[in-house]
Amino acid sequence: MTYLHGKVQKDEDPNGEGLILTSADFGAAYLRDGWAARFVVELFREFTVLFVGYSLNDPIVSYLVDALAADMHAGGQFRRAFVLAPYGNAAGEREKVVKSWDAKGIVPLPFNRGQKYGRQTRVLTAWAKEYRQGLNSRISVALEPTRRPFPPPLPDVEVKSILNNIAWALSKPDGSVAKHFADGNPSPDPTWLAPLSEVEIPLREGQAPARLFDWPSPTLGADGIEKPHLAPLAGEGAACLTSLPLSPITFELGRWLAQHRASRNVSDWVISRGGQLHPFLAQRLNFELETLAQPYQAFWRIVISGALLRPCFPGRLFPPRLTRYWPPDGGTFLLRAAQPYLTVRKPFRLGGSKEPPGRVSDLADFDVVLTDEDLVRDVYDHRTEDHVTEAVVRLADPLTSSLFDVCRLAEEAEVFGLTEHSVVWVPCLASDDDEVIRRWHGPLLLLRLLVVALPAIVRSDMEAGLVLVRRWMVLGRQGHALFQRLALHALTETDAVPMTDAVQFVLGGDGTAFWHFQTWPELARFLRARAASFGSDDLNALVRSIEGGPPEGLFSTQPGHDLVRRLRGERLGKLKQGGAELPAPLVALAREFETQPDVLVGKVETGWVVPATAEDIAHLPPTEAAERLLAYQDDWDQGHALSDLFAKNEGLWFDVLPLLIERGASGSLWGIGLAAPRELKDDQTISRIIVVYRELAEQHPRWLADEAVAAVADCLDSWGKQVSTETELHAFLPLWDLAWAASTQNGKSDLLERPDGVDTAINAPGGRLAGALLKRLLLEPVTADGGLPPLLKPFFDRSAHGETHSHRFARIMYASHLVWLHRLDRAWTKESLIRPMETASPEERLSLWEGYLWQPYWNEHLLSDLADALFAILPHMREREETVGDALGRFLGDVYLTKPNTVLASTRHKPSLLTAFFSHAGPSERAAMARALGARMKDAGDQAPILWSTSVGPLIRDHWPADHHKNNIQVSTGFADVLLNARNAFPEAVDFLLGKNLITSKPGQRNEFLDHFLLLLPLKGEEDEEIRHKDNAVLYPEHMLRLLDAATEGGIASWHTGRISTLLRQIKKAQPDLANSPVFVRLKERAGGA
Structure with missing residues (x-):
């Protein structure tokens, strides 16, 4: 105890001279x-x-x-x-x-x-007692609550307090409490994992707060001084930390976590971290993995294998030039771009099902993606260029290997849409429908690239084409459905393979190529196109197989089942359609299915059926049309048929709506069918629909719910700008009122499972209805400070003031138009929007700021009113790094460059906005501000040096903190455009950035700064006028050398060595004496001595 202001001591200081009183x-x-x-x-x-x-x-x-x-x-x-x-x-x-x-x-x-x-x-007293008990007290704080599942039956505020206390107890630096936690008997319940991992704990010496499972590694720098670096157990970059040991805390927590490998809580948490594991955790999870139940075994093997790590890729360096030539290293880049890996997210569980997992897809929803899909699409889009075609022909075999890797990953991870039983959702490979092909993505785009390259492959070298098609057949025989279809397509389009071999492939293996649904589009084309070419032996083999039906066990149906009859009839029909002579007893069955289309629609209950269309319904009486709509297999098809009916027979569409309501129609029928008129431009029809919707809602109050209200809100949002007359408005607003009341009562929407962000708000009924009011407001004759129009203000009040999901969505939408509403009605905006942006719960504040920062227009009056709200959101901005934190970085950077005093002003008791931003901002937010500065420098063109000297330079020199733990490679990358566009201010820019340690790199870490910086530097002989001013290696060789030295401290990736070597040669030519400097020699060694 310290008596800072003195202590009464009658004997030693009778006059009280040591007291501080006056x-x-x-x-x-x-x-x-x-x-x-x-x-x-x-x-x-x-x-x-x-x-x-x-x-x-x-x-x-x-x-x-x-x-x-x-x-x-x-x-x-x-x-x-x-x-x-x-x-x-x-x-x-x-x-x-x-x-x-x-x-x-x-x-x-x-x-x-x-x-x-x-x-x-x-x-x-309790705090003092716990402090006196020391380690035992901390162990008790950590263990006692966690013996029972989370959350305890207590108010939220007490639960939060317990979490903070447990995190504090576990954070004892030597790991002793965490060790007792990991050794606990019984072991702490794994339901505490996710909430504990979100608790932030302040560190010493001004470091950013850290989470328990991301605790800094106790590493020492070359100078022997501890320089902590985050070493997460799981999360982005964790798998690369092979040389970075875990802190004692995370080491022990990793042991605890591994004990619960067979728990969804652990798998879900790892999924939330992107499936990337620190090597220590991967090792612990892999120990005696075979003792786990199969779904968990399969899940952890996938995660531990590294299949979730995106392959290192240098960036898209060449696609813009594909119209002129194929780059020398284009093949390497395309193959790297085509390399597949897995992404993962938590699977959908109906009603939060607690059923134990039966397969790996019950634990995780994996997807196969390509390393750089955009690059593969660029190549595909340029496929008609001769030099691109020639390159793809050369690369067809390694691209096939990439597609095989896709199949292997998809089957291991049970990826929906790519495994053999789900590949049916891929349209016919021969389709040239641009609308269909545009929907192809990732691995399917790679498949499409091989399909369109096939004719050129065979044309350029028949022998090579034969080898490639036979490889596809071999992979198809192994059961890979994509290759079965690819081989069937090739056998239809080319004569490279003898027909007998083709028929043996079709009938061979386990029968899936000939009988399973997924191969039908290609099989149907093959049978029809080749029917006249089959020899008698080949045709007889096909007919015998069809007569015998599918192999036993391939389907659960009996031989005489309608499904088997249909399958036999379809195959016979295609042979007859192609001109094959069939045995007389089979002709009738063949004729019955001869006109069956190649592409069918799957139904779980009935197998395969021909899709019905709106034409089938458009001529029917209303009652029969309604019954026909409800006879569809699911409400999704019902909705599409109702939507198509609006285009085919508008009058019938109006007639069937009340009939469908009376018959209890629900779900997607309304969600899709009612939204059909949203693109209408005819005012008369819109007015009629509004009246019909309103009457239906008044007559059937329970109808306007869930997807129906979503569709009505969608229409109102689309029609907001078209409702111009007073008569139309008096119909529009009552329907809006009914829809709003319904939206506030619906709590079942899947949108409510997501965070209340902009993406959610613009798709939710409450957000759409708010959008309708905003669009309607555009038609009103309003003036600055004139207030909201009296006719609309009650509706704005009703939607902005309340605490349902719809109210929150509406406020988010209004926040996206904040500057306009503030200019129109400052008092209403301050009370309805700016006040909750400052005082609402952190989650809602983040959502409102996300809405505003979606399109953050501003003026000085608005910034003045927003100041307190800005200070209030800054401590929370990292909770939504990409949508709020990064946007705030860009926003404040823009404000600084336009009105610097606005963010630099401070008071006696409050720092400036810029100081507050930097005290709370992490690397991502700082990088966003750096990118904003670079973008303005780029836009400034010839005036960039002036912008540097008046604004950007002083910001970096005087205000940007030099704290190394928050200025990482992300921030360095953000400053790449500043350097690239500094022009004659380049030397000073390098000095300032290096002086603040803002250009950095670490071993084992992707150097995105070099990816971006080297991409836009001119190479030897390049004549592009747009970037000649960036030839800083020639103009400022010494500063370029220092910059490259700092940027490559963590090493140089193989794809950067060529450009680094070119720059070194340019530096040497511009200033020969630099070639003997230690920095030049060091850089040359890093680049491989080139």
Whole structure:
């Protein structure tokens, strides 16, 4: 205990000369001599401080806060300070007290002073007791609550407190508490894993807060000083940390986690981290893996294998030039781009099912993607260029290997859409329908590339074509459905393979190539196209196989089942259609199915049926049409048929709507069918539909629910700008009112399972209805500060003020038009939008800011009103890194470049917005601001040096912190465009950035800075005028050398060595004496001595 302001000591200091009581005493201690201020600064730097019994009116607190504020502005770093803050019963007093302490930078723990102080005394006593018990106390804090599943039956605020306490206990640096936690008997319940992994714990010395499972590694720099680097158990980059040991805390937590490998809680958590594991965790999970149940075995083998790691790829360097020539290294790039890997997400579980997993797809929803799908699509889009065709022909065999890897990964991971029983969803390979092909993605695009290259392959070298097609046949015989179809397509399109061999392939193996549904589009074409070419032996073999039917066990149906008859008839029909002579007893069956289309629609209940169309219904009476619609196999097909009916017979569409409601139609029938008119432009028809929808909603109150209200909201959103007359408006607004009431009562939408972000809001009924009002507002004659139109304001009020999901979605949509609404009605916007942007729950604040930052127009008046809300959101921005944190970085960067004083202004007790941003921003947010600066530099063109000297340079020099743990390769990459567009300010830009350690790289880490920076530097002989000004290796060789040295400290990837070597040659030519410098020699060694 320290008596900072003295202690009454009658014997030693009878006159009280050591006491600090008067204003003069405080002035001497805190201002003139400053010894108390220095002590307080050290106290707050080293300890977590709690004020007990203090008031904001106390001179002591005023002096303390002033001392802290002065040191904070000088760059000091402190632990958080807390205060027990009493408040009275007056309305709004609690909020006022909290806000007042927050403004001082001290975290209030509010309590009602009417409750007296017994509870506070008990809390402080309990804290002191736990502190005295030391390690045993921390172990108890960690173990006791976690013996039972999460969450405990307590209020949310208490659960959060328990989580914070457990995280604090486990964070003991030597790992001793975590070890007891991992060795606990019984072991702590794995349901605590996900919530514990989200708790952030402040670190010392101004470091960013860390999470338990991402704790910094205790590594030492070359100078022997500890330089902690995050070493997560799982997450982005974790698999690359082979040389970075885990902290004792995460090591022990990894042991605990591995004990629960057969738990969905652990697999779900690893999935949420992208399936990337630290090598230690992968090793622990792999130990005695065969003892686990099969689904978990399969899941962990996939994760541990590294199949979820995106292959390292240097970037898209050549596609823009494909119209002129094929680059020398184009083949290497295409094969790298075509290399597949897996992504993973949690699977859908109906009603949160707790059933144990029966297969790996019950544990994880895997997907196969290509390393760079855009590059493969670029090649496909240029397929008609001769030089591209020639390149693809040369690469057909290795591209086949990539497709085989796709099949292998898909089958191991049970990827829906690519495994043999699901490949049916891929359309006919011979289709040249651009609309269909545009929907092909990833691996299927690779398949398409091989399909379109086949004619050129055979034309250029028949022998090579034969070898390739036979390879496809071999892979097809192994059961890979994609290759069965690819081989059948090749056997139809070319004569490379003898017909007898082709028939043996079709009938061979386990029968899937000839009988299973997935090969039917290609098999149908093959039988029809080749029927006249079959020899008698080949045709007889096919007919015998058809007569015998599918092999036993291939289908669960009996030989006489309708499905078997249909399968036999379809195959006979294609042979007859192609001109084959069939035995007389089979002709009737063949004729029955002769006109069957090649592409059929699958139905679980009935096998394969020909899809019905709107033409089948359009001529029927309303009652019969409604019955026919409801006879479809599912409501998805019902909805599409109803939507098509609107185009075919608008009058019948109106007639069947009430009939469908009376018959209990629901789901996608309404979601798709009611949205059919949303693109209408005819005002008269729109008015009629609005009246019909309103009457149906009034007559059938329960109809307007779930997907029906979503479709109506979609239509209203589309028609908002077209409802211009007063008569139309008086029909539009009542329907809007009915739809709004329905949207606020629906809590079943799957949208509510997602975070309340912009993507969710623009698709949810509440957001669509808000969009309809905004579009309708555009038609009103409004003026600045004129207020919302009286006719519309009640609807804006109704949608903005409330706490249902629809209200939150509406506020998000309104926030996306914040500057416009603020200019129109400042008071309404401040109360309805800006206030919740400051004071709502962190989750809603993030959503509102996400809405605003979607298109963040601003003016000085709006920024003035937003200032407090900005300060309030900054501590939370990293919770939505990509949508809020990065956008705030770009936004504040833009504001700084336009109105620097707006973000630089500070007060005695509050830092500037820019300072607050940097204190909370992580690498991603800083990188976003750096990219915004680079984009403005690029847009400035010849004026970029002026922008550098007046704005960008001073920001980096004077305000950008040099803390190494937040300035990583992401931030370096963000500054690439600043350097590339600095022109004659390049030397100073290099000096500033290197001076703040903003250009960096680490071993084993993808160097995206070099990917971007080297991409846009001119190479030897390049004449592109747009980038000649970036030839800084010639103009400023010494600075370019220093920059490359810093950027390659972590090593040089093989695909960068060529360009680095070229730059070194340019530097040597421009200033020969640099070739003997240590930096040049070091760079040359890193580049392989080239």
